[in-house]
Amino acid sequence: MRVLVAYGTKMGGTQGLAEMVGSDLEDLGHTVDVLSAEDVKNIDGYEAVILGGALYYFISWHKDARAFVKRHKSALRQRPVWLFSSGPLDDSATEKEIPPIKSVKRAMEQVGARGHVTFGGRLEEKQGNLPVGDWRNPEHVRRWAEQVSAELAAN
Numbered sequence: 001m002r003v004l005v006a007y008g009t010k011m012g013g014t015q016g017l018a019e020m021v022g023s024d025l026e027d028l029g030h031t032v033d034v035l036s037a038e039d040v041k042n043i044d045g046y047e048a049v050i051l052g053g054a055l056y057y058f059i060s061w062h063k064d065a066r067a068f069v070k071r072h073k074s075a076l077r078q079r080p081v082w083l084f085s086s087g088p089l090d091d092s093a094t095e096k097e098i099p100p101i102k103s104v105k106r107a108m109e110q111v112g113a114r115g116h117v118t119f120g121g122r123l124e125e126k127q128g129n130l131p132v133g134d135w136r137n138p139e140h141v142r143r144w145a146e147q148v149s150a151e152l153a154a155n
């Protein structure tokens with residue numbers, strides 16, 4: 001299936017996650033484009049869409065992901081869509097399922113999303129009291145990509 005993986009990122013961590021999702025889906029037999037959400041003009045050529053955004057300040061999903069939803073809402077409603085968020089700067093996202101924040105839940109409703117996952121995040125340079133490190137977990141991403149692929153196959 002032809003799948004778009006679009007992302008909204010500030011510091012590149014979410015782009016890396018989108019690339020992991022894309023390469024896992026390719027391994028599973030799909031044809032995938034991984035693109036910055038702000039560069040996507042239309043989604044006509046895609047049978048399914050995955051959209052990821054970085055989390056900031058407890059209430060905010062990256063603006064490019066939000067704008068993507070707004071811009072493509074009606075087209076998104078016509079195809080299977082999954083959303084992902086990143087990411088906690090600890091192991092919590094691997095250890096338990098972290099539900100979408102309010103604005104992401106609203107985006108899910110707007111596009112009729114089939115599912116959502118929160119992946120761990122990454123911070124490369126110290127900012128305030130936040131820990132520096134990389135909690136993006138390729139196995140977590142792989143498990144989720146396999147679930148998405150299985151649902152697409154069952155479509």
Ligand SMILES: Cc1cc2nc3c(=O)[nH]c(=O)nc-3n(C[C@H](O)[C@H](O)[C@H](O)COP(=O)(O)O)c2cc1C
Binds near residue numbers: 008010087
């Ligand atoms: C100022 C700031 C605020 C953040 N707020 C949150 C937050 O509310 N929830 C969360 O899970 N992660 C939060 N993070 C962690 C980021 O989501 C994480 O670093 C993520 O990987 C960044 O993605 P990006 O590299 O794609 O921009 C915050 C990071 C920074 C620097």
